[in-house]
Amino acid sequence: MSENRLLDIMLARRSVREYSGEKVPMESLNLIIEAGLAAPSSRGRKSFELIVIRDRQTLISLSGCRKGAARMLAGADAAIAVLGDEEKSDVWTEDCSIVMASMHLMASSLGVGSCWIQGRLREALIPDTTAEDYVRGILKFPSNLRLEAILSLGMPMEEPAPHSLEELCFDKVHINTYLS
Numbered sequence: 001m002s003e004n005r006l007l008d009i010m011l012a013r014r015s016v017r018e019y020s021g022e023k024v025p026m027e028s029l030n031l032i033i034e035a036g037l038a039a040p041s042s043r044g045r046k047s048f049e050l051i052v053i054r055d056r057q058t059l060i061s062l063s064g065c066r067k068g069a070a071r072m073l074a075g076a077d078a079a080i081a082v083l084g085d086e087e088k089s090d091v092w093t094e095d096c097s098i099v100m101a102s103m104h105l106m107a108s109s110l111g112v113g114s115c116w117i118q119g120r121l122r123e124a125l126i127p128d129t130t131a132e133d134y135v136r137g138i139l140k141f142p143s144n145l146r147l148e149a150i151l152s153l154g155m156p157m158e159e160p161a162p163h164s165l166e167e168l169c170f171d172k173v174h175i176n177t178y179l180s
């Protein structure tokens, strides 16, 4: 525990990959989406698009978007694919990453398990297919929209321990210059 409520929420955030099968309440899903939409974006251009997936068969199909790293989608109750419009912003990856992080944090604060599944620059389970092309084939989005990542969502089966202030890597903080 720290002495700050927001930092406590941030320390408690963990990646959760095992889900109970219970439904994520609609109010929680809405708050998670609102957190994503509230994210800052370069020049306020909001270069991101979100696709919310609740269809079981679609979630199972999406679990093949990575070699192993997306397995949890098959057991998830929902997922949100975050896409960036490369015609709207050259920094769509940054815009989309903040949306992902905001939704992941909001999910954790509501007791909803979630995990970031990297899509950009990754390969699908089937050979010679990018994760992006695989997901595009299922979710049917145009070529100007690029896949950043997918957030898997479900009520947690596991409760990973919160991070602690003690384990933060303060050695990554450099004062004034990198080399002292």
Ligand SMILES: Cc1cc2nc3c(=O)[nH]c(=O)nc-3n(C[C@H](O)[C@H](O)[C@H](O)COP(=O)(O)O)c2cc1C
Residues within 6 Å of the ligand: 013, 014, 015, 016, 017, 066, 069, 070, 115, 116, 117, 118, 160
């Ligand atoms: C950019 C990024 C990509 C990630 N990609 C994946 C992924 O494809 N599959 C996965 O299971 N976890 C993925 N993760 C989750 C990390 O493995 C996880 O955040 C890290 O191991 C630290 O654990 P914690 O989130 O519980 O603190 C990703 C996280 C980030 C920030």
